[in-house]
Structures are given as structure tokens and as C-alpha cells.
Amino acid sequence: MSAKIVALSGGIGGAKLALGLSHVVAPDDLLIVANTGDDFEHLGLSISPDLDTLTYVLAGLDDRERGWGRANESWAFMDALGALGGETWFALGDRDLALHVERTRRLKAGETLSQVTATLSARLGVKPAIVPMSDDPVRTRLKTARGWLDFQDYFVRLHCEPAVEEIFFAGAASARPHPRLIAALHAPDLRAVVICPSNPLISIEPILAVPGIRTALAAVKAPVVAVSPIVGGAALKGPTAKMFAELGVTPSAEAVFRRYEDLIDILVVDETEAPLPTDLRPRTRAAQTIMRTLEDRVALARAVLAAADGPGSRI
Amino acid sequence: MSAKIVALSGGIGGAKLALGLSHVVAPDDLLIVANTGDDFEHLGLSISPDLDTLTYVLAGLDDRERGWGRANESWAFMDALGALGGETWFALGDRDLALHVERTRRLKAGETLSQVTATLSARLGVKPAIVPMSDDPVRTRLKTARGWLDFQDYFVRLHCEPAVEEIFFAGAASARPHPRLIAALHAPDLRAVVICPSNPLISIEPILAVPGIRTALAAVKAPVVAVSPIVGGAALKGPTAKMFAELGVTPSAEAVFRRYEDLIDILVVDETEAPLPTDLRPRTRAAQTIMRTLEDRVALARAVLAAADGPGSRI
Secondary structure (H helix, E strand, O other): OOOEEEEEEOOHHHHHHHHHHHHHOOHHHEEEEEOOOOOEEEOOEEEOHHHHHHHHHHHOOEOOOOOOOEOOOOOHHHHHHHHOOOOOOOOOOHHHHHHHHHHHHHHHOOOOHHHHHHHHHHHOOOOOEEEEOEOOOOEEEEEEOOEEEEHHHHHHHOOOOOOEEEEEEEOHHHOOEOHHHHHHHHOOOEEEEEEOOOOHHHHHHHHHOOOOHHHHHHHOOOOEEEEOOEEOOEEOOOOHHHHHHHOOOOOOHHHHHHHHOOOOOEEEEEOOOOOOOOOOHHHEEEEOOOOOOHHHHHHHHHHHHHHHHOOOOOO | OOOEEEEEEOOHHHHHHHHHHHHHOOHHHEEEEEOOOOOEEEOOEEEOHHHHHHHHHHHOOEOOOOOOOEOOOOOHHHHHHHHOOOOOOOOOOHHHHHHHHHHHHHHHOOOOHHHHHHHHHHHOOOOOEEEEOEOOOOEEEEEEOOEEEEHHHHHHHOOOOOOEEEEEEEOHHHOOEOHHHHHHHHOOOEEEEEEOOOOHHHHHHHHHOOOOHHHHHHHOOOOEEEEOOEEOOEEOOOOHHHHHHHOOOOOOHHHHHHHHOOOOOEEEEEOOOOOOOOOOHHHEEEEOOOOOOHHHHHHHHHHHHHHHHOOOOOO
16 A cells, blocks of 8 residues: 555645645545635535636646636636626636536536546546545635625635634534545555645635544644745735734744644745744754745655655654 | 517527517517527526527627627637536537526526516617516427427437427416516507517417417407518528428418417518418518518518508408
């Protein structure tokens, strides 16, 4: 039996590392678990942004500039929808739309989100398994200066502008963790769990909020290695740093570490970071975490696995 | 009060005449009533082909070559859907898709099909009112050599190939006629009812199958003028002639007349047609019914109105 890697991921930052991992781990040995707290229903369609980003990135179909959606995309649908007075704040490309329409159709026909994801990602040529953290709906909601907001309202419609006071994962308490995740965490051949450089607050913690996942993670014998999405006090993409600050925490690699402290063995921080406090140093590893090219993605994947496989990876 | 025209129409053949009428009748004086027996749910979307064709034609957005959908259309969605293994037998252009998505969203939000049609056709610049024959669902089904088929299965997926033995308008018996149609038929200022050159069997008769419409039509004081969609024993488009033959009736202008006999005052037949039987001749008018250009559409509209307004238009 070969050793297995479990990767927990949100959108583009996590997906880049997941792609890197897919180059250095056999497809059957990689289980990518996606946050579905960003999922929502829009225009009658079931949209799963993180699953979609992972699917497109792993299929090589993603738009590298935007960080979401498909490359070579066209927007005729969106233009026509605007002319009809429809809602256009959430951009859906013509090709991307097919994924949402087909997923929605299959969900309504009774398939689980897992089944739909497996079928459609396979059709697009994705080899490793991408699974939602749960087949039950979990919806991230944010208490802000403008009241409680649905995630995409906050994230896309309001461009993350309202200050975040509190984050709630609606539905998480009664959601069932994906059985493949729990099985992988319990399996004797688990090599490592990788927490991808996604936003801890809204990409990884929704996964951890699903009952059973945090406990199973805490109990794994294999090393748990996270990659900090914060470099030099800022996030490469998205509101990670801003949200940390709004919640009263100075955004830093250390803050990421403290957030994961009881779960991880090692935090991989960017090589440009100032040293972390002495007590954390034995559990940090430095690497180039900014992934501009495919080579960067692969190199970070190798660094993460080296950290997991190396000495001192289990505290 | 100005005199009103009610036009009953199916898809492209009827829509061409409706466009002609819209050029010679004030927008407020024209009520276009669409067959909704072709409507269906596909890919989770509520699709109303005849309403859509009428909307696109009246808005000047229609594709003149195909006879359905929008001009300057692109097919990125359809290509992507095919790559995902989705159903591609019913072609939905990227721009056209916006209409179905927005209609579906509005219907689910509780709007009636009439309200949706009014809002969206107005957004596209359509001036005359286009209304569905009913806001209640009616679904044309066909008994064929291959069993009972839903309309679009027969019409699009199977290219009208199976021989038709029987036609049934599911839901018609409990459908309520559109109140604007009934009001217009009862109004003292009704100038004429025009039955457009659509397939009598599957475009006009679904309308007539909605309780109250046939009775109201039979009672109108204003002339009822139909235009034969059959010229020289064939239909310009669609399966009209083939279906007549399969149902044991030689396809001809006469057959159209017999089908409508108890409802219409006048049948406009193509100028190239051989004379109809003597008993029908006083109730026929000849005109160029083949509408290649906008001028043809306007000329036929004028001929139809002249037939309605002229002597001998009420039998």
C-alpha cells in the first residue's frame, strides 16, 4: 500500500499547492478536500467556487491571471443577462456556466456533491480525487458592520469591504464529514496531511468545523503540515490579512501558527519571513511559498513533503 | 378606443407575421398570444421556445438563417457542456441561455410566465404585448411508433422522425386561458383575430385546447383570419405536412381550412395555390404568404388585415 497525502484547500492559493502535489504524488495517493463553505445558490444554480477552482487548476483549464474561472473564457451569457436586467455581480463565464448547470442538474437528480464532483472533474481530466469536506450544505456567514452577510455577498458583491466581526459556519454542526477524508485520516498508510496556503478563517476552518474532522486530524499519527498564506504581514490574494486584523489579530505567519497550533506539527513559512518566536521555531520550516510558476508549485509541494517526511516532523 | 388585433402564433412562421403586424398596427393594439405547448424543462431551466422566438423576432434579435435563437450567437456553453458529458441535443446559445436562466429564476421567485415574458421582452425592446396562452403548464405529447413522446423529444431530439399517431395536450384541460386573451376576444373594439401561419396541429391547437379559448373565439363578432402554413402541399418549415399525412389527411391549404372550419371566417392561402373547392372559395383570399424579407412580412400583415376589414369577412 502506498502512502497517502490528504490536502485541505480553499480556492486559488490552496489549489496551486494541490497542483504541485499532484505532480509529485501518484494520483491515487492524493486526496484533495475542498472547503464548501463558499458554496451558494445563484441564478438557480448550485455553485461551489473552491471545488471549481480546484477542478479547473488540476485540469489545467484555469485562468492564471484572474485566479478563478476558466482560461479563454467568453462572457456572452453575462452580457445578455445584464441586458435582461438580471444579476451580474457574480461573474459566470460561458464555459464555466456549463459546470454549474450540469452540477445543478445532477444534484437535482439526486446525486451527491461528491458524486457530481468526481464525475465532472474526471470528465475534465483531473486524476487525483477532489472531494467536498461534506456532502451536506455548510454556508459561511459573516457578521459585519453591515449585519450578517452570506459569504458571496461579502466576498464578491461587497468586495470584502465590510469589517468582519464574527464568522459562522451555518449547517456545519449537523454536517457529516466526507467519509473518504475520515477514512484517509484513520488509515495506517497516511503519509501527511497538508493544510494548503488558504485563508485559515474562511477556507480551512469551515472544514475543521464539520464534526469529526478536527478530532480525527488531532489524532492522526502522520505529520500535519500547514503552509502560511500570510507573507510579510499580507496575503497574496484575498482578505486573509484584513480579516485577521479586523478580528483583533496582527496578521502574520505567527498568527496563522497560533490559529492552527493544536492541530499542526509544522508550519511552512515563506523564506522571506522574519523568524517566528523561539517556542515556534522548531516547528517551522522555510520555503518559497509564493507560487508564480508551475515549477514554484512543484517545488513548494516537494518542500512540504520534505518537511513532513523529515526529522522532527512529529512533535 | 382603437381597434385591437389578436394574433395566435407558434414559432418562426407565426412570428414572421407577428412582426409584420407589429409594423402596421400600433403596439398597444396588438396582442400576440403564444403557444406554450412546446415549453419544457431542460437542464433545470424553464424553456418556452415559441415565446422566445416571438420575443427575439419582435426585438430584431433573431437569427434569420436558423429560425430560432439569437443572431450573432456563440456556443461556448454548449461546447463546455458537451465536454462534461451533459445533454447537448437541445442547442442553447450563450446569449439565449441568459433568457432561460433569468426566466427560470423569476418563475421560481413566484412570478407568472406572463409577468416574466412582459418584463424580459420589454427589456429587449419589444413593444407589443406577447402573452402565453396560459400561465398554467400545458405540454404537448405525441403518440408515435416509438411510444408517447414529450414534444421536444420528438421535435428536436428525434428530428420529428417518428410517425405521429395522436397528439395530446397534457394539462390543457385544467389550464386557465390568459385573461388578456379572453378580455380582448370579448372587447367591443376587437378588429380581427389572426391565426398565424403556424402548424395547426401542434402550434395553434394547443392554444385552442385551453378551456374557454375556442368558445370565446367562436363567439367573436370580429373576423377571424387564418393564414395557411401549407403551400403546394408542403410546409416551409417544420413537420406540418408530414404530420397531416401521418394523421391520414393530405396536407394542403384545404386541409388547414377544414381543421379551422368552425372557427375562421377567412383563410389566406398562398397566391401560388390551386383554387380550393368551390364551397371554400368565398372564404379564401390569396396573398404571398412566403415571407423572405421584412417587406414580405409587412405585406402579408397588410393583406391579412385587408381580408379582415374587407367585404365578406364575416360569414
